[in-house]
Amino acid sequence: MTRGPWSFASGVAGDLRITSGSALTELATASEGVPAGTAGFASTRALTEVLTSWQERLGSVRDESSRLKSSLLAAAKEFGEQEVRTEQSFGAVRRK
Numbered sequence: 001m002t003r004g005p006w007s008f009a010s011g012v013a014g015d016l017r018i019t020s021g022s023a024l025t026e027l028a029t030a031s032e033g034v035p036a037g038t039a040g041f042a043s044t045r046a047l048t049e050v051l052t053s054w055q056e057r058l059g060s061v062r063d064e065s066s067r068l069k070s071s072l073l074a075a076a077k078e079f080g081e082q083e084v085r086t087e088q089s090f091g092a093v094r095r096k
Contacts, residue, residue: 034047
């Protein structure tokens with residue numbers, strides 16, 4: 001496998017997956033007790049909507065990052081293998 005841009009991008013996508021997963025956990029922990037602690041306030045509904053929205057967004061980022069990591073890693077492998085084949089074919093030409 002190459003250590004080029006496709007591998008690098010795959011690593012970044014993996015890091016983003018981990019970070020967004022951690023953010024989801026932190027968000028859940030930070031929001032524990034908010035509904036009970038804000039019961040009766042007009043802002044409770046808005047807080048719940050915002051929380052749900054961020055959970056959905058971060059979940060989407062996590063899921064898409066995971067998918068991208070796999071795809072980018074596959075591209076890195078394919079391009080890396082193609083690069084090796086290309087180098088080998090040029091090597092054969094140079095030896096003639």
